[in-house]
Structure formats: C-alpha cells, structure tokens
Amino acid sequence: MTKALIIGGGIAGPVTAMALQKAGIESVVYEAYPHGADDVGAFLALFxxxxxxxxxxxxxxPVLDCSFAAERSEAYDKTGRFLGQGNMGGSHGVGPRTLSRAQLYRVLRDEAIRRGLRIEYGKRLITATSAAGGGVVAAFDDGSESEGELLIGADGAHSTVRGLIDAAAPQAQYTGNTMVCGYTRHSPVPTEPATYRIVYGRRVAFVYITDPDGQTWWFTNIPGPQRGNSEDGVTAAEYWQQQAIDCVAGDNTPAAEFIRSTDNVVAVTAYHLPKLPAWHTRNMIVVGDAAHAAIPQAGHGASMAMEDSVVLAQCLRDLPTIETAFAAYDRLRRPRVARAMVTSARMSKAATPAGRIPGLLRDHVLLKLLKGRTANTADWLTDHHIDWAAPVSVANHWHR
Structure with missing residues (x-):
C-alpha cells in the first residue's frame, strides 16, 4: 500500500488524510506546532x-454541529442605503457555515483521529530527500525521520515543502491588508438571523452576521503597512480596534458602534501567493494555501483546499504512477484555482476603493446589479461538485 507523508495539520492536512484513506492510501500527518489551533479568535465561512x-x-x-448557517446576504452603501440581497446557498447542499478557525481545526483533527489516522505534533519539517527505493524521506527538527512513497505539503502560505519543490518558488506576500475581526453582544441595530450584511463604506467594507445565541461576528480588512504586535506601547488589539474605527468613521452605518462595543479584537495578517510555476516534483506536491494562497476577500481558502484534497486522492486512486497522478491533479485544479484567485483580487479592490471616484463607481455598479432583485450567488465558485465515483484518466480533462 502507498504511504503518504502529509506536512501540516491545519485544515488541508486532516482532510487530505481522510480523502486518501477513502481511496485506500495510508498516510501520516505531521504538524509543526504542539497543538493544532492557531488564529484562535479568527473565524471563517465554509461555503x-x-x-x-x-x-x-x-x-x-462535526462541522455542522459547531457552526451556524447563513442563507442570504444583504448589501448596503456608506449612507446605509440598501443595495440588494443575494442567496448564499449552493444547489448541492448547505453553505456557508460560519465557525472559528480553532473549531474547524479541532473537529477535523478529532474526526481524522476517530478514523484511526495518525497526527503527530511537534514535527517541524526541515528537509526532504529522495529515498533509495524511489520514495521520499522527511527530516524533522527533533532529529527524527519518516519515509513514504510521496510527500504532500499542506503547510500553508509559508510552506516549507514549496521551497523544497522549487528553491526559486515565490514567497507569500503581504496583501497590504490586515483582517480585523471581533465578537459583540451589543448590537446598535436590529439584526436578521442567518444573514451576512456587507456594508460598503468609503474606505473599507464591513461585514457582520449574528449567531443563533445573539452574538454578532464582524470583520473588516484594514489597508496599510504590515505591523507588529504593538505600536507605541499600545497592544495589538487596541491598535487594530482603533484602526478599524477610523476606517469606518464618517460612514452613516452601524459599523463603528459594533467595533467600539467589542471587548476582544483579533487581527490576522493577510498573505497571498503569486502564481506558482511548479506544484510538484516526482514525489512531492503542495495543496491548499501552500500552492495557491489567494487574497482572502472571497473567503474560499478553506473550501478550495478541501477540493484539492479530494481531487488529489482521486488522481492517486485511479492513475498508475504518482507522477501521472500529480500531473493530472495539476491539470485539473489550475484553471479553477486561477479563476478563484482573480475573483478574490477583484473583490478586494471593490471592498477597499482607492479614493472617492472609484468608491462612487463601485456603489453605482453594486446598485445596478443588486437593486430590486434577488441575486443568486450559487455560481461557479460555490456551486461546484466533485463526483467521487468519476474515474480519472490520463487523457480525461474532467469537465464539469
């Protein structure tokens, strides 16, 4: 039986392990940190x-049990004018589900372990070399090694595996924005259940949703230079809370009040990856953010990484060699990934217009698109289904 070494125990790692198990392939997940829940305060939507x-x-x-649903979105401009609404569900099932990153990491890890899969913590990859028999040997900073037939880098935007595949591979770059989020039980306006509200302000977009227990979850992306953990003696939380308030000041919306009423503000630096020429070698490959970290405006990083996991498992299941499987995976995933990255970049520009005129143009376009009708956002991005039973062949381009 083929054995895969999976580097990274965040989101893509455990999902890849479960997909490989379904394909009859053994794997072990190696996580650098002693536990798997970083970015504890940040949250995401799984579409x-x-x-x-x-x-x-x-x-x-397990994800349904620790998340809550959103059925629709509503858009408003900087004056509070209602622009329109959209349906956020997909025709193939529920979505999006909102939950914290820590919750998602935990339930995916626990589910993988429940299925008998191994996750080893405190294993930071240093290097990987080809084994005598054609496989790969991974070396970790604790002095240990592990050997398998292939190595999968699910180790995020700052991937070590990416550099082992191509020493000249681009590094993850700061997007120019920091995602600031928080949670509050003090709402200055009535909130609708299962509804994401997007406020397109003069400088930034502000997004919020209220959970079934009455707590409002909000986030915004703040443009500016990358910052450290403190600024002139002010804690990171205090600094970013004030930055968020300043960015929405002057808008006739409830955004500033939401931010002021929040006790715990979390800031997460946003990175993206330029187009990566090489996703794989003969026995190493990258998936998820290690291969294609996008500007996070579309919020599809986790969902796209999960798609990678299943497609890679199908290719390894159906094709005769690891090399042909990797080549097929590359061919099948690149067009969709490229389109998603372009879409997210365009959404980011709309959310943070560079000046008054671009902002007015954006609002005009949004009003024209949304006013007086219900938009259905179950499009090519969210309304995507992977047929597990569909065979993969070398010649097949697998159009869906």
Missing part, C-alpha cells in the same frame, strides 16, 4: 463547495 467535499468524505456532521 457550499467545501461542505460538499466534507459530505463526500462523510465528515460534514
């Missing part, structure tokens, strides 16, 4: 396509 992947792996219920 219909991501939930569809988990349903394929029969791993969706």
């Amino acid at each position: 219909a396509n991501g939930m569809d992947v988990l349903r394929t792996l029969e791993a969706d219920q």
